[in-house]
Amino acid sequence: xxxxxxxxxxxxxxxxxxxxxxxxxxxxxxxxxxxxxxxxxxxxxxxxxxxxxxxxxxxxxxxxxxxxxxxxxxxxxxxxxxxxxxxxxxxxxxxxxxxxxxxxxxxxxxxxxxxxxxxxxxxxxxxxxxxxxxxxxxxxxxxxxxxxxxxxxxxxxxxxxxxxxxxxxxxxxxxxxxxxxxxxxxxxxxxxxxxxxxxxxxxxxxxxxxxxxxxxxxxxxxxxxxxxxxxxxxxxxxxxxxxxxxxxxxxxxxxxxxxxxxxxxxxxxxxxxxxxxxxx
Amino acid sequence: xxxxxxxxxxxxxxxxxxxxxxxxxxxxxxxxxxxxxxxxxxxxxxxxxxxxxxxxxxxxxxxxxxxxxxxxxxxxxxxxxxxxxxxxxxxxxxxxxxxxxxxxxxxxxxxxxxxxxxxxxxxxxxxxxxxxxxxxxxxxxxxxxxxxxxxxxxxxxxxxxxxxxxxxxxxxxxxxxxxxxxxxxxxxxxxxxxxxxxxxxxxxxxxxxxxxxxxxxxxxxxxxxxxxxxxxxxxxxxxxxxxxxxxxxxxxxxxxxxxxxxxxxxxx
Ligand SMILES: [Zn+2]
Numbered sequence: 394x395x396x397x398x399x400x401x402x403x404x405x406x407x408x409x410x411x412x413x414x415x416x417x418x419x420x421x422x423x424x425x426x427x428x429x430x431x432x433x434x435x436x437x438x439x440x441x442x443x444x445x446x447x448x449x450x451x452x453x454x455x456x457x458x459x460x461x462x463x464x465x466x467x468x469x470x471x472x473x474x475x476x477x478x479x480x481x482x483x484x485x486x487x488x489x490x491x492x493x494x495x496x497x498x499x500x501x502x503x504x505x506x507x508x509x510x511x512x513x514x515x516x517x518x519x520x521x522x523x524x525x526x527x528x529x530x531x532x533x534x535x536x537x538x539x540x541x542x543x544x545x546x547x548x549x550x551x552x553x554x555x556x557x558x559x560x561x562x563x564x565x566x567x568x569x570x571x572x573x574x575x576x577x578x579x580x581x582x583x584x585x586x587x588x589x590x591x592x593x594x595x596x597x598x599x600x601x602x603x604x605x606x607x608x609x610x611x612x613x614x615x616x617x618x619x620x621x622x623x624x625x626x627x628x629x630x631x632x633x634x635x636x637x638x639x640x641x642x643x644x645x646x647x648x649x650x651x652x653x654x655x656x657x658x659x660x661x662x663x664x665x666x667x668x669x670x671x672x673x
Numbered sequence: 674x675x676x677x678x679x680x681x682x683x684x685x686x687x688x689x690x691x692x693x694x695x696x697x698x699x700x701x702x703x704x705x706x707x708x709x710x711x712x713x714x715x716x717x718x719x720x721x722x723x724x725x726x727x728x729x730x731x732x733x734x735x736x737x738x739x740x741x742x743x744x745x746x747x748x749x750x751x752x753x754x755x756x757x758x759x760x761x762x763x764x765x766x767x768x769x770x771x772x773x774x775x776x777x778x779x780x781x782x783x784x785x786x787x788x789x790x791x792x793x794x795x796x797x798x799x800x801x802x803x804x805x806x807x808x809x810x811x812x813x814x815x816x817x818x819x820x821x822x823x824x825x826x827x828x829x830x831x832x833x834x835x836x837x838x839x840x841x842x843x844x845x846x847x848x849x850x851x852x853x854x855x856x857x858x859x860x861x862x863x864x865x866x867x868x869x870x871x872x873x874x875x876x877x878x879x880x881x882x883x884x885x886x887x888x889x890x891x892x893x894x895x896x897x898x899x900x901x902x903x904x905x906x907x908x909x910x911x912x913x914x915x916x917x918x919x920x921x922x923x924x925x926x927x928x929x930x931x932x933x934x935x936x937x938x939x940x941x
Contacts, residue, residue, distance in 0.1 A: 470940050471938065477870070528937050529937050560845055597799075597829075598826075599802070616792070
């Protein structure tokens, strides 16, 4: 699985023209590296280990067993609850360019043979803000997992609430957290993997409710944004403020796991909680 | 009721000096109020207060966001923007209410969570999330009332309930109109326009299924007749608490989950 991924990337790397090779600029260390090098490392900065953003498809590829992913609610699309100007047009455009229907993909997959319900937020779609579709898909995923006795793994990334949906977006925090709570009361295992960036209403709901909270290195985790804090409170903030390592130090992250070890770590954690390979 | 006002005009009434705060209402609605302090982990937040009292003789737990009535009070309560220990105190008192079979009454009145370094360091995201999740399955009735403004996650931390009521001019929003305008239009000066299109009024909330009841304010706003508005709130609470306490707890919890579960607009 990992090997496949490496080969694809290597092919691209070796086949590219070195001089005109596209570059990648790291948002953490500001370093500039060949894009192919960054992709070879599964989009991890070769210098500072910042774990970059993956699309839902890329995440599925490095986490799930090949061909095991079965998507839920693939056709669900959001309406326009407050008739916000251009919201519908903006979404149509994004559906076209990203191939996504909204900011999350949910479904069922196996990880080293162990079945789990997974949800992956994709920041290319309106910074993975949470509106009706994100809320509904997450609630359904947890309800399905509760019914089937399955563990849930959520890969979170979000700029926060989908403001274009007004109060309806805020209510998705209650909807998702409620579904997590019922899954938990039924004894379900819920692992959150915080990815870059996990902020706002997603941090203040299902992302913070995992039995085990994993974060990828150097990613951003917070509720209020750095710029808001600096401008409204005029507070000086340390450079590592709200990074995964900072949040672990403050007690809000269980473990920081490198992307290349994530699949094995998740499979082991599932196994430690008594989940095994699917009987064929 | 006066339905001719725009959302922005209602917001002006909510911000008017002299708008009653929960400290004005408590002595007129309840008896024997004992304030209980602290979250038992870190400190005692002054933006959220709580305690035990009687409503028509029945013991209840009160959890409330407090606005100041002057600058001194506002400094003390951080302009009703809670720190994480405020949410955690609220949860402690809610759990205590569950243990002693007291209904919980939450008064919401906050511009939003506190955008500050210490609030992030002490995990306000986690604190809000925990309240939302735990309130969803709290085995005692919860009634929430929005007194003035209810902003974002800071409001929702006291907003998972069996029924939400709003004073007539109160508003509930995902982000302040200024925030909305500056984020979506990069222009905070368009706050009035934002406020009027965000759909934040009590009537909007009833339409979205977010609120169930609108409590009528005296002509000109709550500040014009404190006795009357207190009476209206008390009358609402007395009836509602009676109704919810008579319900089977499993039915109540199911209805509470369903209330939030069905909010959302999508096609498939
Ligand atoms: Zn870097």
